[in-house]
Amino acid sequence: MKKYDYLIVGAGLFGAVFAREAMNRGKTCLVVDKCDHIAGNIYTKEVEGIQVHVYGAHIFHTSNKTVWEYAQKYADFNHYINTPIANYKGELYNMPFNMHTFYQMWGVTTPEAARAKIEEQRAEITGEPQNLEEQAISLVGRDIYEKLVKGYTEKQWGRSCTELPAFIIKRLPVRYTFDNNYFNDPYQGIPKEGYTAMVERLLEGADIRLNTDYLENKAELDALADTVLYTGCIDEYYGYCYGELEYRSLRFESETLDMPNYQGVAVVNYNEREVPFTRLIEHKHFNFGTQEKTVITREYPATWEKGMRPYYPVNNEKNQALFARYQALAANEDKVIFGGRLGHYKYYDMDKVIEAALALVEEEL
Numbered sequence: 001m002k003k004y005d006y007l008i009v010g011a012g013l014f015g016a017v018f019a020r021e022a023m024n025r026g027k028t029c030l031v032v033d034k035c036d037h038i039a040g041n042i043y044t045k046e047v048e049g050i051q052v053h054v055y056g057a058h059i060f061h062t063s064n065k066t067v068w069e070y071a072q073k074y075a076d077f078n079h080y081i082n083t084p085i086a087n088y089k090g091e092l093y094n095m096p097f098n099m100h101t102f103y104q105m106w107g108v109t110t111p112e113a114a115r116a117k118i119e120e121q122r123a124e125i126t127g128e129p130q131n132l133e134e135q136a137i138s139l140v141g142r143d144i145y146e147k148l149v150k151g152y153t154e155k156q157w158g159r160s161c162t163e164l165p166a167f168i169i170k171r172l173p174v175r176y177t178f179d180n181n182y183f184n185d186p187y188q189g190i191p192k193e194g195y196t197a198m199v200e201r202l203l204e205g206a207d208i209r210l211n212t213d214y215l216e217n218k219a220e221l222d223a224l225a226d227t228v229l230y231t232g233c234i235d236e237y238y239g240y241c242y243g244e245l246e247y248r249s250l251r252f253e254s255e256t257l258d259m260p261n262y263q264g265v266a267v268v269n270y271n272e273r274e275v276p277f278t279r280l281i282e283h284k285h286f287n288f289g290t291q292e293k294t295v296i297t298r299e300y301p302a303t304w305e306k307g308m309r310p311y312y313p314v315n316n317e318k319n320q321a322l323f324a325r326y327q328a329l330a331a332n333e334d335k336v337i338f339g340g341r342l343g344h345y346k347y348y349d350m351d352k353v354i355e356a357a358l359a360l361v362e363e364e365l
């Protein structure tokens, strides 16, 4: 007799939602994670009374009411709305591009004047854009490109915009309203007690083993459960037999400062190329904190190498073809299910993770 119905590899959001639903249906679950904490990429840790987003800023936003209501059951969400600021050589601009930005850029005060300015500047590109620079100018004009697109994009990709292909930027959304809300979704917020507490509640009732690498203890762990849900990297599961899937990585540098308020907002983008980091996060503002100290994190783009934490999948043709080969292997498994952002090699926002995990529950349970 196996001890558990499910062995869940990965205590991130996908594994936790699946575990919760399985337990709600009377199934038993063992959850293992190779890290020393639960919550995977949405892990938050309390420092000086502030919930620090350890693996990058996480804002929950969705247009799916069912998902929003689901998340509410496991966390008390605040009314945070993401309104990032862009800093270009000390000049501050509102994001996303909207009437505030256009006023700051050109002093224009009406949508008509803003539209005319952009149209005038877009006209510089006449033929088919040949690279990312031309594509961006053809969408928003030179001023916005030079100050708010160029340096940031070059840092992210580690290459000049004239060497990057045009298709990387398909759209650059422009709003002719005074609306600084970064997201269009009707539901948005951040768990007041942090994401870790939310995942803790989801996992209530499961047996949890941290610091446990499934692949290093596979035979022993497999023997404990009927079915395995694996939310780690799919290529790693198969010993990279067809080669490695690529990711873009990030590096974070955090500091605690002896002051109550460093930048007055949670997220500031640094848009010029000469500043090596892309974003500066001040965590307390995600939760309207009034603590005496503050914690800030600088986010640097980093080239991913095997062994580093995988952040963003690089879903280009080469990697998609490789992923399809791994998926074909996965389709032949009868005891193992693959899930989550790493198992599906897909960038999923948290709401999409919840959606996908609930869909799997419907299929499986």
Ligand SMILES: Cc1cc2nc3c(=O)[nH]c(=O)nc-3n(C[C@H](O)[C@H](O)[C@H](O)COP(=O)(O)OP(=O)(O)OC[C@H]3O[C@@H](n4cnc5c(N)ncnc54)[C@H](O)[C@@H]3O)c2cc1C
Pocket: 009, 010, 011, 012, 013, 014, 015, 032, 033, 034, 035, 039, 040, 041, 042, 055, 056, 057, 058, 059, 060, 061, 212, 213, 214, 215, 216, 231, 232, 233, 250, 311, 312, 339, 340, 341, 342, 348, 349, 350, 351, 353
């Ligand atoms: C920088 C960044 C910012 C983001 N910001 C947002 C945002 O603002 N809003 C939003 O909605 N979403 C955001 N996301 C997406 C969000 O992080 C994901 O949707 C979510 O974390 C995915 O959960 P998951 O369970 O699929 O994966 P993960 O959280 O990565 O969980 C997988 C778990 O599996 C474990 N694991 C892997 N291999 C093994 C093994 N062999 N043995 C044991 N354990 C293993 C890992 O340690 C990990 O804990 C962001 C993502 C990134 C990278």
